[in-house]
Amino acid sequence: MDRERLLHLRNKEDVVKLPALERVAVCGGTHGNELSGVYLVRERLKKRRKSEVMEPVTVVTVMSNPRAVHRCVRYTETDLNRCFTDAMLSFSVSDQTPFEIIRAQELNSQLGPKGSDQATDLICDLHNTTANMGLCLITYSDCDWICLHICKHLQREMATIPVRYIHYDFPPAEAYSLDSVGKHGFAMEIGPQPHGLIRSNIFTAMQEAVQLMLDWVRLFNSGSEFEGGWVDVYSLVKNIDYPRDPQTHIITAAVHPDLQDRDFCLLHPGDAMFLSFSGESVRYKGKEPLYPFFINESSYYEKGVALFLARRRRVEIPSIQSSRT
Amino acid sequence: MDRERLLHLRNKEDVVKLPALERVAVCGGTHGNELSGVYLVRERLKKRRKSEVMEPVTVVTVMSNPRAVHRCVRYTETDLNRCFTDAMLSFSVSDQTPFEIIRAQELNSQLGPKGSDQATDLICDLHNTTANMGLCLITYSDCDWICLHICKHLQREMATIPVRYIHYDFPPAEAYSLDSVGKHGFAMEIGPQPHGLIRSNIFTAMQEAVQLMLDWVRLFNSGSEFEGGWVDVYSLVKNIDYPRDPQTHIITAAVHPDLQDRDFCLLHPGDAMFLSFSGESVRYKGKEPLYPFFINESSYYEKGVALFLARRRRVEIPSIQSSRT
Incomplete structure (x- = not known):
């Protein structure tokens, strides 16, 4: 055959x-x-x-x-x-x-x-x-x-x-x-x-x-x-919150311009994640590169979520x- | 001198x-x-x-x-x-x-x-x-x-x-x-x-x-x-509402993709303004080309405003x- x-x-x-x-x-x-x-x-x-x-x-x-x-x-x-x-x-x-x-x-x-x-x-x-x-x-x-x-x-x-x-x-x-x-x-x-x-x-x-x-x-x-x-x-691994004031719980930084709108673009350890309102960058401290999604979803502010991170794998x-x- | x-x-x-x-x-x-x-x-x-x-x-x-x-x-x-x-x-x-x-x-x-x-x-x-x-x-x-x-x-x-x-x-x-x-x-x-x-x-x-x-x-x-x-x-001339159902007052069209995000780009008579949910275009019927702004501002839905139109002139x-x- x-x-x-x-x-x-x-x-x-x-x-x-x-x-x-x-x-x-x-x-x-x-x-x-x-x-x-x-x-x-x-x-x-x-x-x-x-x-x-x-x-x-x-x-x-x-x-x-x-x-x-x-x-x-x-x-x-x-x-x-x-x-x-x-x-x-x-x-x-x-x-x-x-x-x-x-x-x-x-x-x-x-x-x-x-x-x-x-x-x-x-x-x-x-x-x-x-x-x-x-x-x-x-x-x-x-x-x-x-x-x-x-x-x-x-x-x-x-x-x-x-x-x-x-x-x-x-x-x-x-x-x-x-x-x-x-x-x-x-x-x-x-x-x-x-x-x-x-x-x-x-x-x-x-x-x-x-x-x-x-x-x-x-x-x-x-x-x-x-x-x-x-x-x-894309399997959800964890979520990350905005930096917040420990007393008031009010956010002190926005999603970094280099990350904003880049859902599903691999985030590497050390990449910028947030830019504080006074101008300092906050970086991704994880050890594993992961895929961000739901970056800066407005309804997740109240849920304490600035973005989700996922692992990607091919499924047959x-x-x-x-x-x- | x-x-x-x-x-x-x-x-x-x-x-x-x-x-x-x-x-x-x-x-x-x-x-x-x-x-x-x-x-x-x-x-x-x-x-x-x-x-x-x-x-x-x-x-x-x-x-x-x-x-x-x-x-x-x-x-x-x-x-x-x-x-x-x-x-x-x-x-x-x-x-x-x-x-x-x-x-x-x-x-x-x-x-x-x-x-x-x-x-x-x-x-x-x-x-x-x-x-x-x-x-x-x-x-x-x-x-x-x-x-x-x-x-x-x-x-x-x-x-x-x-x-x-x-x-x-x-x-x-x-x-x-x-x-x-x-x-x-x-x-x-x-x-x-x-x-x-x-x-x-x-x-x-x-x-x-x-x-x-x-x-x-x-x-x-x-x-x-x-x-x-x-x-x-840019001097405000008038505003334009979304097309709405005459009975329910619910909108029946969204801002046309050709107009969305084109604030301050001259709108000419006959240009597409809305695309209805069933697929028909609604065109600008005014006689004068005007400058649109506040196109699809979410808080103006309740005010009956889809966009504003302005005349532009140079002021010394x-x-x-x-x-x-």
Whole structure:
């Protein structure tokens, strides 16, 4: 047998069969001032009914936090996208319970329950960042072949924006974001865009990415086989806070101009990280070069995060096909 | 006489004598989420006492809206920088009065009273914008030689950022912003910077501009003569709102990618202004080419403003000198 035919046979044998993705949710407004997702969801809800049957997939469109959207703020009482841990989803509600905890439990009923057989097959939760991150899929798994294949598809098809895959290594019970309610799920994070406004190019990129993802799901459900390959995975290692005044906790430095906007450019030991308001540079003291991301995200000031650092590695993904065929 | 000497003599005769600027106020945090001014004022207050005597000028540093700064929001109840009209400054305060109206009256007592002989000679109020405006001095006069000379000085001295002069033609009683409380005053507006975060390059530019302004005031008070010349003045003509749904009032389009970030680039009749979320372009229907600014400023969504349009003209400014000398 010639080499091509041999390879073909080997591929055929290695194809991983996975259940079809019958219910997909597209969510926006989980943070009410991240406007690309808010307007994308509004447009979808205007054009179609809430539950849209496009054989062979049912797509549900959800405005996650309408109260925060109405006020154009990230959240009203507590960050909704930190409310999907097992502990918070089973929290006993009282009159004092913050709105977002109640809303998380509602969303868990609608799209989950998290960890159950009834859970939505795939949740795509739309976000924006002030950081220069391009388009990122943020997940809790580095071996979710569905999410990795969707990432590979977007990387191949999207011309105007870099696409990357980020992995937060948390056990499911502690996974805190809306997308963790699905059997598969990711936050689709696009930037840079200031919160509270909409930039046409970022909106268009998000629209294109959501369409490509749904096209991919339809092909997958229809029995198409997707070839394996390699995807770069950025795994979160740690975060770094701004330098702060020890008494007041007020920040004393901004992200250094040499680091600002350089998300996913390798940060080496000794590189400048911050420039204090009085003019001194603060350098990266780690021993290992790492990849920074979420550099100077405005909503992370309150969380004590100036940037995240990740390790990058290439992950081999198998060929996959829906087991329905 | 040779030509040079003749010109010199003519200049000498034409020098306009103006009172010295004995009290100058540098204000920040008038909008609590515009962080360059917030941190610049914090740094100044840390290093020096609130009232700083640097012969021959007294500089007062003011955090205008500490409550909004603390919450990192533009304002808490109403926009402070719309509260300095004569009507609002004489408003009878009750238990129901919004915090910012009370605070405006306090600031008017401290730095004014507006329109009186006791008013601060020069107020510089520090602001940020999400628009790509570089550094702008925004004033209520196109013949305030002090403000125009400071603008000319910044234009000459600042290398990293374009400096422009904007004129809002409102009578003093209706001038609504903090800087209108001074005998001379301007908002120093720098962008692009998302609200709620600080970019080192924008902070550094603001720091440099404030320092250059104070240097200029010191030279002026010391008797230096400043040569006349020409300054381009952008006079506000009108504003344009986003296309909106007539029922819900929700926006249906974003600023067009061809216009986004092109503040102060002439907009011609027929040029694209908006791109609707369903993909249609909306064009500029005016008959006169005008200069757009504050393009897609996030805090103006609620005010119904997508951009301002200005006419540009060259204004001749005379040589000036302090009358104290």
